[in-house]
Amino acid sequence: MGGGRSKEGASRADFLAKLRGLSRATVAMNSSLTLAEVLQVVAEQARLVVGCHQSITSFTAGEDLSQAVNAISLSDKYAAWRTYDEKPDGTGIYRLVVEKNRPYRLTQEELESHPAFRGFSWAAARHPPMRGWLAVPIVDRRGENIGIIQLSDKFEGEFDEEDEQILVQLAQIAAVATDNARLYEAEKAGKKRAERSVKAREAFISIASHELRTPITTLGLQLDQIDLAIRKLPGGERFEPKLAVARRQLEKLNGLVTELVDVSRARAGRLDLQLEDVDLGEVAAEVVERMGEQAKLAGCAIALEAPAGIVGRWDRIRLDQVITNLLSNALKYGAGKPVKVAGSGDAAMAHLVVVDHGIGIAPEDQDRVFEPFERIKTMRAGGLGLGLWIVRQIVDRFGGRIRVESELGHGATFCVDIPRAGNPVDEDRVEPT
Structure with missing residues (x-):
């Protein structure tokens, strides 16, 4: 029973870490103005939040995927491949993700045996080796595909359902940030561009901060339930230090979200005083x-x-x-x-x-x-x-x-x-x- 409790605690700690990473990624994306900056931040944050060695984010607006704008993030394990810049030919399994507009999560064996996977053709010798594949589409507010986030070689084990859910949320935030960046670039020559991008940014901060409130509240209630269960267990007091750490981290995360809410209120002139x-x-x-x-x-x-x-x-x-x-x-x-x-x-x-x-x-x-x-x-x-x-x-x-x-x-x-x-x-x- 103790081993199960310890495993459950480790799982919750890992989920808390991913939520904190998602909060940092939200801020980092919102602080990026150009499309290239947003894509690079998405690639880096996706790799760090999920915990893997390879990440590539592509902006694919339009039918020709070979003209996609790509951003790549590789850990030191793949440092020798950081100059790799070959673009997909727009066919195969990449096209499948874009057309179906849904996530794909495959082990390396499943990837290589998938009928839509065609390897890397003439660029195979230069492409970094892969170990498993998690791909999530980036979809705009009209439901149209505008990109894809791909991950490979997880730090430990295979990509799981929680990784997929986290990456889906990251892709949703990336879609808003990408739209904001495109708006910024399209209108940066005029005064209206500045006004609209600032409004979009503040709306983004407001939405993102409020969306993060729900999982934080849920985690707080779950920690309360765990605390009650531990108190009933013989020797349960040995779990109290770990539970205290989890509570401190949750309080810290809640503080970060509160700061985001205050940013939204202050910039909207709604920092009311009593x-x-x-x-x-x-x-x-x-x-x-x-x-x-x-x-x-x-x-x-x-x-x-x-x-x-x-x-x-x-x-x-x-x-x-x-x-x-x-x-x-x-x-x-x-x-x-x-x-x-x-x-x-x-x-x-x-x-x-x-x-x-x-x-x-x-x-x-x-x-x-x-x-x-x-x-x-x-x-x-x-x-x-x-x-x-x-x-x-x-x-x-x-x-x-x-x-x-x-x-x-x-x-x-x-x-x-x-x-x-x-x-x-x-x-x-x-x-x-």
């Missing part, structure tokens, strides 16, 4: 206490210097989000050194300062850290690159400002100044609580 009297020191203390475990894992001691009594007209949840994102950033890049959260105020303004002693930020990168999806080369930790951008959006809505003071290798100090009376614009727009 204004009330809020104590900055009280909220800061709650955040520090809540993030104690994360600080412990990062090896950073947190010093809190924010006395009670700094009260202003703010949205409590959004203020919590500002402090949480800044503190999370400090712990992530603080190099295991102490972090300080300080608060102060005068008659008109409240001041929040978060200080770390980590890797620091180069002067030329300090404005970029507040841009969405920006990944500074010295800042390589996980995440979507949205946390600081969201902080700036909230601070702007508060009528305040944020700045960073930093040098490479000498940590970073993020300073937030917000009016205690709230943003006058929001007093008219938002119903206070």
Whole structure:
């Protein structure tokens, strides 16, 4: 029974990893503007999310598959074939996927014995060896085929039904991203192109983030059921650490999706505030206490210097989000050194300062850290690159400002100044609580 539980836990962990990969792929595709960029991202993300050595994505709009635009991603195992650029001749099993518009999942033996498979003809000597085949069509909103994603040589075992389902979802997201890229390229010479592509991008973020909510909620309920079952098992407590890891990863994934939702709301001008009297020191203390475990894992001691009594007209949840994102950033890049959260105020303004002693930020990168999806080369930790951008959006809505003071290798100090009376614009727009 224990072995079965362990296997089930490993399977769920693998599925969680694939969902996180799907979330990263969604953001990466949405950040790509040109068709070539989108196809390359799709090829790379499909290979990484499913876990295999070979991936090729083809854009096949039109009848002549030999004119397809291809993007290839190969692991180091096939490094010698990375210059391979031969296109399919538009017949055989590739044509079958395009015409039937449905996935195909075959072992190598099934592939070679399939009546539609014709090998690689004159290019066979240059084509990388294959081991199994998973192919999924990319279908546009009209139901017409516009491409195909092909995978081969899975890291472990054969491609299974879960791999196929994940790749189908990736192909659906790729269809939207491909359509956006084509729209961008077709209209990039005009003003209308910019307006339409931005709207399409924001709609894409909104749809993708909400679609990811359902499997996250389902996984949370399943983890609750597993927890109850484990508690009834003799010696079940030994599974608690693994269950805790799964919960943390699920919370992290949920946080990523929340960031995507906030991006959609902020860019649509719908980052609404519920204004009330809020104590900055009280909220800061709650955040520090809540993030104690994360600080412990990062090896950073947190010093809190924010006395009670700094009260202003703010949205409590959004203020919590500002402090949480800044503190999370400090712990992530603080190099295991102490972090300080300080608060102060005068008659008109409240001041929040978060200080770390980590890797620091180069002067030329300090404005970029507040841009969405920006990944500074010295800042390589996980995440979507949205946390600081969201902080700036909230601070702007508060009528305040944020700045960073930093040098490479000498940590970073993020300073937030917000009016205690709230943003006058929001007093008219938002119903206070």
